[in-house]
Amino acid sequence: MGMDDRTTTFGRKRSCTITRCGAFALVLTFVGSIVITGLLVCHFAPCVDGKISQHRDILDWEESSMFRAGRSFRRSRANKINVRLPRSIVPKSYDVNLVPFIWEGNFTFNGEVKIVVSVVQDTTNVTLHAFDMDINSKYTSVSEYPAASKSNKVIKINQQFNDTIRQFYIIKLAKTLKAGKQYLIYLKYIGRLNDYLQGFYRSSYIVNNETRWIATTQFQPTDARRAFPCFDEPAFKATFQINIARPTNMTSVSNMPRERESQPVEGMPTYVWDHFQRSVPMSTYLVAFMVADFEARHSESRNVSVWARKDALEQSDYSLQIGPKILDYYENYFQIKFPLPKIDMVALPDFSAGAMENWGLITYRETALLYQDGVSANGNKQRVAAVVAHELAHQWFGNLVTPSWWTDLWLNEGFASYVENIGIDAVEPSWKALEQFVVHDMQNVFAPDALESSHPITIEVDNPDEINEIFDRISYAKGASIIRMMDHFLTTEVFKRGLTNYLNAKAYKSADQDNLWHTLTKQAHKDEVLDKDITVKQIMDTWTLQTGFPVITVKRNYQDNTAVITQERFMLRNHSKKGKSPLWWVPITYTTATKLNFNKTKPSTWMKVEKSINLDNVSDDPNEWVIFNLLETGYYRVNYDQKNWQAIIKHLKSEGYKDIPTINRAQLLDDALNLARAGLLDYGTAMDVTSYLEQETEYLPWKAALSAIIYLDNMLVNVQGYDMFRKHCLKLLDNVYRNVSFKDDTNDPQLTVFTRADILTLACDLGQQDCVSNAVKQFQEWRASNNTSVSNPISPNLKSIIYCTAIRMGGESDWNFMWQQYLKSNVGSEKDLLLQALGCTRETWLLSRYLNWASSSNSFIRKQDMTRVFASVANNIIGQPIAFNFFRNKWNQLKEYLGTSFSSINGIIKASTNRINSKYELKDLVEFVNEHKEEFGSASRAAEQAIEHVEANIQWLERNHKKIYNWLKKKS
Numbered sequence: 017m018g019m020d021d022r023t024t025t026f027g028r029k030r031s032c033t034i035t036r037c038g039a040f041a042l043v044l045t046f047v048g049s050i051v052i053t054g055l056l057v058c059h060f061a062p063c064v065d066g067k068i069s070q071h072r073d074i075l076d077w078e079e080s081s082m083f084r085a086g087r088s089f090r091r092s093r094a095n096k097i098n099v100r101l102p103r104s105i106v107p108k109s110y111d112v113n114l115v116p117f118i119w120e121g122n123f124t125f126n127g128e129v130k131i132v133v134s135v136v137q138d139t140t141n142v143t144l145h146a147f148d149m150d151i152n153s154k155y156t157s158v159s160e161y162p163a164a165s166k167s168n169k170v171i172k173i174n175q176q177f178n179d180t181i182r183q184f185y186i187i188k189l190a191k192t193l194k195a196g197k198q199y200l201i202y203l204k205y206i207g208r209l210n211d212y213l214q215g216f217y218r219s220s221y222i223v224n225n226e227t228r229w230i231a232t233t234q235f236q237p238t239d240a241r242r243a244f245p246c247f248d249e250p251a252f253k254a255t256f257q258i259n260i261a262r263p264t265n266m267t268s269v270s271n272m273p274r275e276r277e278s279q280p281v282e283g284m285p286t287y288v289w290d291h292f293q294r295s296v297p298m299s300t301y302l303v304a305f306m307v308a309d310f311e312a313r314h315s316e317s318r319n320v321s322v323w324a325r326k327d328a329l330e331q332s333d334y335s336l337q338i339g340p341k342i343l344d345y346y347e348n349y350f351q352i353k354f355p356l357p358k359i360d361m362v363a364l365p366d367f368s369a370g371a372m373e374n375w376g377l378i379t380y381r382e383t384a385l386l387y388q389d390g391v392s393a394n395g396n397k398q399r400v401a402a403v404v405a406h407e408l409a410h411q412w413f414g415n416l417v418t419p420s421w422w423t424d425l426w427l428n429e430g431f432a433s434y435v436e437n438i439g440i441d442a443v444e445p446s447w448k449a450l451e452q453f454v455v456h457d458m459q460n461v462f463a464p465d466a467l468e469s470s471h472p473i474t475i476e477v478d479n480p481d482e483i484n485e486i487f488d489r490i491s492y493a494k495g496a497s498i499i500r501m502m503d504h505f506l507t508t509e510v511f512k513r514g515l516t517n518y519l520n521a522k523a524y525k526s527a528d529q530d531n532l533w534h535t536l537t538k539q540a541h542k543d544e545v546l547d548k549d550i551t552v553k554q555i556m557d558t559w560t561l562q563t564g565f566p567v568i569t570v571k572r573n574y575q576d577n578t579a580v581i582t583q584e585r586f587m588l589r590n591h592s593k594k595g596k597s598p599l600w601w602v603p604i605t606y607t608t609a610t611k612l613n614f615n616k617t618k619p620s621t622w623m624k625v626e627k628s629i630n631l632d633n634v635s636d637d638p639n640e641w642v643i644f645n646l647l648e649t650g651y652y653r654v655n656y657d658q659k660n661w662q663a664i665i666k667h668l669k670s671e672g673y674k675d676i677p678t679i680n681r682a683q684l685l686d687d688a689l690n691l692a693r694a695g696l697l698d699y700g701t702a703m704d705v706t707s708y709l710e711q712e713t714e715y716l717p718w719k720a721a722l723s724a725i726i727y728l729d730n731m732l733v734n735v736q737g738y739d740m741f742r743k744h745c746l747k748l749l750d751n752v753y754r755n756v757s758f759k760d761d762t763n764d765p766q767l768t769v770f771t772r773a774d775i776l777t778l779a780c781d782l783g784q785q786d787c788v789s790n791a792v793k794q795f796q797e798w799r800a801s802n803n804t805s806v807s808n809p810i811s812p813n814l815k816s817i818i819y820c821t822a823i824r825m826g827g828e829s830d831w832n833f834m835w836q837q838y839l840k841s842n843v844g845s846e847k848d849l850l851l852q853a854l855g856c857t858r859e860t861w862l863l864s865r866y867l868n869w870a871s872s873s874n875s876f877i878r879k880q881d882m883t884r885v886f887a888s889v890a891n892n893i894i895g896q897p898i899a900f901n902f903f904r905n906k907w908n909q910l911k912e913y914l915g916t917s918f919s920s921i922n923g924i925i926k927a928s929t930n931r932i933n934s935k936y937e938l939k940d941l942v943e944f945v946n947e948h949k950e951e952f953g954s955a956s957r958a959a960e961q962a963i964e965h966v967e968a969n970i971q972w973l974e975r976n977h978k979k980i981y982n983w984l985k986k987k988s
């Protein structure tokens with residue numbers, strides 16, 4: 017599933033808000049990767065959405081879900097109940113009949129399911145999943161299949177009941193079901209079209225003051241059981257034949273095409289039956305159906321359609337254009353034809369994730385599928401491409417071959433998160449998606465993975481809460497990063513061949529990571545890219561089963577041209593616990609100032625779970641630098657001895673700095689600043705690396721630097737020396753600001769557009785005069801022209817900067833104008849931007865009222881957008897204390913309003929405490945958390961983390977403030 021972009025959001029919005037360099041930063045704390053992402057994104061991307069793009073997804077606030085995952089990982093498994101289904105019965109086929117009452121409006125549905133099962137082991141019960149539905153036991157039956165001709169061989173039922181904790185429905189039989197035989201199970205029930213975006217749920221939208229209803233599904237990971245009783249584990253693949261009764265004035269879609277003309281429904285003249293073709297064998301979580309009054313547009317080149325609200329359908333040009341192309345490309349990449357007769361892609365107004373890869377019926381939130389040229393930013397367009405490419409990649413990797421259990425979720429999501437970039441590259445080569453990956457995903461996930469609370473990418477999970485927790489940044493972005501590393505150390509041709517073999521061998525079945533490692537090893541040995549005694553499993557187990565990632569330290573011997581390389585886990589804090597670090601198989605690549613072989617990403621040697629190795633002939637010239645981890649294809653950081661760092665800094669500051677490719681420039685910045693933050697490199701050296709930014713105009717290095725700069729800004733904003741810091745930032749920005757200028761040009765390459773968005777955001781946040789006055793001027797021109805119904809003249813890529821800066825500088829009437837625009841807008845991404853900008857005001861009462869609106873129903877702010885609003889307020893330097901107080905004072909109101917989406921509280925806690933670095937506020941936080949300990953539930957980990965995070969901020973400040981102050985003083 018694609019993650020939603022709330023995260024991103026976080027980052028983004030704030031940016032604007034704050035005045036300073038980043039103050040926004042939310043979290044920055046590295047902690048949040050997400051955050052970071054967001055941040056970065058935002059910030060620099062400013063609010064624009066520019067970046068959003070990348071970020072795809074995230075299901076929940078990632079960070080927080082990561083914390084939760086960390087917790088469950090540690091939870092004792094000793095006295096846990098087993099929530100897995102018995103293996104004695106396996107389903108073969110389902111026939112599902114559904115009658116949803118969305119039109120009449122009691123929001124229930126009548127359901128019937130017939131399941132043909134095979135018995136593998138004698139058993140006297142049928143145990144399957146069913147949740148939140150009323151099964152009418154009178155109708156339940158179990159009979160031999162196919163039915164014997166004389167008697168119908170019905171098996172007598174002794175007892176049936178639900179086991180609510182395990183979400184099971186159990187039918188106990190009077191007779192043994194025999195191994196090798198097949199049986200037919202029939203169940204009749206009433207389900208609920210709930211409004212919490214899980215299972216078979218309802219959603220709505222408004223046209224001309226009239227509410228239009230939608231009934232649709234989201235099953236991954238464990239909610240098919242809310243729609244029909246089933247064996248709801250991914251390894252239980254079966255075929256599905258879906259029948260839906262729908263109101264005649266609506267349409268229905270499902271995974272497969274409709275089989276024949278709609279049929280009348282007995283006793284219901286306003287309904288007809290739609291019968292869909294039987295599916296190929298697939299997992300329950302990939303089943304999908306929808307009833308709505310949407311309209312569709314169809315591609316001319318392939319059987320691909322996009323469905324949306326009628327008013328939004330014109331925004332589907334882009335996805336309709338790229339979808340079929342990416343599909344063609346993947347057929348070639350995987351060397352396997354797409355196996356279904358059609359693909360429908362649906363834009364839903366209410367959707368919890370970013371998108372869901374249901375086989376043949378992909379569902380998206382509107383912003384992940386729809387794009388309006390001239391209204392939305394380049395970043396929105398990129399997000400559409402990314403999410404479409406992500407979900408289409410799953411049609412093979414995930415749908416055709418499915419992880420046997422959720423433990424291997426990372427493989428599914430990591431794979432799609434990596435391959436989506438290859439898909440984007442196929443349709444938009446100028447965007448350099450594979451380069452963007454390094455700053456948007458890999459460097460981003462380094463942050464949470466450097467914390468003690470991180471977890472291994474392969475993680476044991478059983479119950480639905482635990483499963484939901486692992487849809488986090490670690491699974492997606494770290495998964496993608498280590499798959500990318502594998503693509504490089506195996507070489508792409510070998511990687512692709514192995515992949516095709518794996519997909520063919522396991523098609524329509526399930527598999528686990530060892531199956532993939534095995535196939536790749538075979539191919540690698542055949543093509544001689546790995547020694548016979550080395551397996552992919554040996555290598556990859558060190559990356560998937562252990563927490564974190566290494567930093568390698570290169571110490572050169574300048575007399576004999578050798579170097580000693582050591583590895584240890586990179587930790588943002590508590591590095592001191594030396595000696596106990598795990599070890600990895602680290603692919604080693606490097607080049608020198610004279611060789612400049614940056615494209616040689618096939619490793620020249622390995623660190624084979626060794627603490628240290630010696631390298632000979634590193635460089636003949638003691639005065640030239642060496643750089644390791646070429647194109648940052650390895651998932652690790654690199655530190656050097658002082659002399660080598662100085663040689664690198666000298667080169668970066670010279671005219672020849674472009675000798676080092678942008679990815680490695682971004683790497684040097686990101687590594688240096690994070691090594692400093694972790695106490696492994698002195699801040700002076702790291703700040704010296706950033707000095708070369710005065711001449712840098714490329715996107716990747718800036719993006720890498722910005723997240724660290726934002727953190728510094730957050731920490732320094734209220735302490736001595738901030739004026740010097742601000743001046744220093746403005747000086748670094750001077751050249752690139754003039755280079756990009758405050759004018760969007762539609763002919764600019766994507767990365768220039770993103771750079772502009774990021775740089776202007778930072779400049780405006782820092783209060784740079786030219787930036788602020790341009791922003792206010794353009795906003796006022798728009799306001800003035802608005803009565804004359806001229807369309808918005810502000811360039812989409814600059815909207816976030818201009819909206820936020822203008823709201824920050826403006827007053828109530830500007831705010832009201834913006835709110836009106838929000839109510840009027842028909843474009844999802846525009847609505848998001850406006851919501852973010854509304855949090856930029858400096859009027860405290862507007863901020864408080866805004867938070868109130870966001871946390872009550874009927875305020876025109878959707879529940880799904882609440883964390884967005886909260887983050888935008890919290891990222892505003894003036895808004896942060898308001899958000900902090902609001903969540904403490906209105907705790908009960910929030911809890912009640914959020915209900916089942918209570919996990920959003922994690923994002924709220926994080927955002928509103930992110931920047932805190934004073935002891936006084938820490939005390940308030942601790943007090944509140946202690947007082948409400950019992951009520952935090954799933955958010956208790958986020959609360960603990962917030963405290964830990966604030967403590968770390970305080971500690972960081974104590975340790976580094978002086979040093980940075982002195983460095984700045986020396987420079988000014």
Ligand SMILES: *[C@@H]1O[C@H](CO)[C@@H](O)[C@H](O)[C@H]1NC(C)=O
Pocket residue numbers: 117120122123124206
């Ligand atoms: C919901 O409404 C339909 C149509 O009016 C009716 O047939 C059905 O019994 C109702 N279901 C429940 C559970 O009340």
Ligand SMILES: *[C@@H]1O[C@H](CO)[C@@H](O)[C@H](O)[C@H]1NC(C)=O
Pocket residue numbers: 102104138139140141142143186
């Ligand atoms: C149902 O049968 C399976 C296999 O025979 C057994 O493991 C399980 O405990 C039984 N469940 C109940 C509730 O009897």
Ligand SMILES: *[C@@H]1O[C@H](CO)[C@@H](O)[C@H](O)[C@H]1NC(C)=O
Pocket residue numbers: 146147148149150151178180184185
């Ligand atoms: C289990 O029983 C409760 C009532 O005791 C009922 O409300 C619920 O819907 C049932 N669950 C299933 C799956 O039938």
